[in-house]
Amino acid sequence: MAPSSKLKTPAQINNMDYEEFIDVFGNVIEHCSLCAAAVWRYRPFKDVKYLHEEICKFVDQLPPAGGEGILRSHPDLAGRAASEGLLTKESNQEQRAAGLSDLTQEERKQLAQMNDMYRSKFGFPFVICARKNKKDVILEGLRTRLNNSQEAELQKGLTEVKKICYLRLLDLVEHDGIESRL
Ligand SMILES: NC(=O)N[C@H]1NC(=O)NC1=O
Secondary structure: OOOOOOOEEEEHHHOHHHHHHHHHHOOOOOOOOOHHHHHHHHOOOOOHHHHHHHHHHHHHOOOHHHHHHHHHHOOOOOOOHOOOOOOHHHHHHHHOOOOHHHOOOOHHHHHHHHHHHHHHHHHHOOOHHHHOOOOOHHHHHHHOOOOOOOHHHHHHHHHHHHHHHHHHHHHHHHOOOOHHOO
């Protein structure tokens, strides 16, 4: 994304007090402002990549229950929160970008069934970076990932959370063509 005046510069971020930092970055991990809260102490950040790395480090050192909690904070793709208009603005945009607001009735049914199977097998929702995957790939990915172990899905889900986080950060911070990091 081209830099725009609305994007924060690293200098602006490094001057933010805690409240402003949470106000801006509190949802880079869906409904988990603790992740932003935990890294504020690591200012100054040289650039958006360093900020992302600190958040990833925090996520990676959580015990399994913490990682599962992060996954559970994500809404199902094209699930109830979406149909009731209860998504965060970030999640709403991401799900639309993947084409999940234009599912056929059959696709919607398949996705709902597999989301339920996934949740009852693993105990947390299926999470994938919707902006990096169109609806067909998401449906196929969900079908395949249902065969994995719980440990593998916890790691896979958190890897996707970190991608979602990076793209959300790029929407907020001035940067210079580093999307290829994903
Ligand atoms: N369940 C799930 O993957 N949710 C998410 N994925 C994404 O890109 N945004 C979300 O809210």
